[in-house]
Amino acid sequence: MxxxxxxxxxxxxxxxxxxxxxxxxxxxxxxxxxxxxxxxxxxxxxxxxxxxxxxxxxxxxxxxxxxxxxxxxxxxxxxxxxxxxxxxxxxxxxxxxxxxxxxxxxxxxxxxxxxxxxxxxxxxxxxxxxxxxxxxxxxxxxxxxxxxxxxxxxxxxxxxxxxxxxxxxxxxxxxxxxxxxxxxxxxxxxxxxxxxxVATFPMRSIGPSQWTESDRVDARLHRENEIITNERAEIIHFLFEKGMKGFDKHVFEETLWKLTHPKKNTNLA
Structure with missing residues (x-):
């Protein structure tokens, strides 16, 4: 261990x-x-x-x-x-x-x-x-x-x-x-x-998780993995490239900042 x-x-x-x-x-x-x-x-x-x-x-x-x-x-x-x-x-x-x-x-x-x-x-x-x-x-x-x-x-x-x-x-x-x-x-x-x-890391690779036993943990596949990762990031591509009716990027970024800095924001309502 x-x-x-x-x-x-x-x-x-x-x-x-x-x-x-x-x-x-x-x-x-x-x-x-x-x-x-x-x-x-x-x-x-x-x-x-x-x-x-x-x-x-x-x-x-x-x-x-x-x-x-x-x-x-x-x-x-x-x-x-x-x-x-x-x-x-x-x-x-x-x-x-x-x-x-x-x-x-x-x-x-x-x-x-x-x-x-x-x-x-x-x-x-x-x-x-x-x-x-x-x-x-x-x-x-x-x-x-x-x-x-x-x-x-x-x-x-x-x-x-x-x-x-x-x-x-x-x-x-x-x-x-x-x-x-x-x-x-x-x-x-x-x-x-x-x-x-053995380890897994959520949201860090081509699938929902990165697994140390994966066949794709290979330097020769690095560039291909990057391409697949980008292609599969559907939500991000949709929001930031195609746009979404009613989606306010400023509100999104402000809310995200509040959620990730809880000690600086006592009121998250």
């Missing part, structure tokens, strides 16, 4: 964030556009490209983003595991660095990091044919203490540790060589985590 997660500089979240989850039911509550869906989106980004074939946008001017999820009771062989993403924005999509990585305990009781690096042929779309795999890198308490203790003992790095965590992720990234195009251990470990995660 997902035990905890840390992340920085994605969509609504410029500053470092950490979340810990309880066994059983967890509820995330917030106003519109506060970042609730982003949390689940980031979790998906930490899984394989079969669950998530696109990239989450960064926040503000900072060029570095990262996210790490910690899982417990993964399997009989692996009690704990970390999966994460590291993104460094370049001057163009093709210059953007995007890495998926997994950290786990090997049979020799050593902690290992394996990673895959991707290039972006288009903005925010990962291309599996650009993937390069790295040889395993050792993770030690001396070299990366925050990451090491996060995996080993579940000690979630706090806000003041954010810069240290970022430096440690970059240290591991620089140790990776990314020379192989063969199927990697990172892919195998991510596939293991994929099997334990």
């Amino acid at each position: 997902l035990h905890s997660m840390i992340f920085k500089n994605f969509v609504h979240y410029h500053e470092y964030q950490s979340l810990e989850f309880n066994t059983g039911f967890n509820l995330i509550i917030g106003s519109n556009s506060s970042g609730k869906s982003v949390i689940f989106e980031i979790i998906r980004r930490c899984l394989s490209t079969k669950k998530s074939a696109t990239i989450t946008s960064t926040y503000g001017e900072s060029k570095v983003s990262f996210a790490v999820c910690r899982y417990i009771n993964v399997s009989a062989e692996y009690n704990t595991m970390l999966s994460g993403i590291y993104k460094q924005v370049g001057d163009s999509p093709k210059q953007t660095t995007y890495v998926k990585f997994v950290i786990f305990q090997s049979s020799e009781k050593q902690y290992i990091c394996c990673a895959n690096k991707f290039a972006c042929k288009e903005m925010n779309i990962l291309s599996e044919d650009t993937m390069m795999s790295s040889e395993n890198v050792y993770v030690t308490e001396e070299k990366t203490p925050k990451i090491y203790n996060f995996l080993k003992d579940g000690i979630v790095p706090i806000e003041k540790d954010a810069d240290a965590v970022e430096r440690e992720i970059i240290v591991l990234y620089k140790e990776c060589d990314f020379k192989s195009k063969k199927e990697s251990e990172c892919q195998c470990k991510l596939a293991m985590l994929d099997d334990r995660y």
Whole structure:
């Protein structure tokens, strides 16, 4: 199960964030556009490209983003595991660095990091044919203490540790060589985590919901999915393109604002 997660500089979240989850039911509550869906989106980004074939946008001017999820009771062989993403924005999509990585305990009781690096042929779309795999890198308490203790003992790095965590992720990234195009251990470990995660997101895709098991979660279908989404948005097209007798766009926008800002509107009548 997902035990905890840390992340920085994605969509609504410029500053470092950490979340810990309880066994059983967890509820995330917030106003519109506060970042609730982003949390689940980031979790998906930490899984394989079969669950998530696109990239989450960064926040503000900072060029570095990262996210790490910690899982417990993964399997009989692996009690704990970390999966994460590291993104460094370049001057163009093709210059953007995007890495998926997994950290786990090997049979020799050593902690290992394996990673895959991707290039972006288009903005925010990962291309599996650009993937390069790295040889395993050792993770030690001396070299990366925050990451090491996060995996080993579940000690979630706090806000003041954010810069240290970022430096440690970059240290591991620089140790990776990314020379192989063969199927990697990172892919195998991510596939293991994929099997334990399912999510739906209402009104976010070509149908009434976005499902992580959908065959259309594929970078090659990204443009086609966009076209289908637009074609199926019948109500929006009808209201804003063809018009509707008696439809007042100003009243609509004013009412929508009131409903989505309840704290600023005590009288919604």
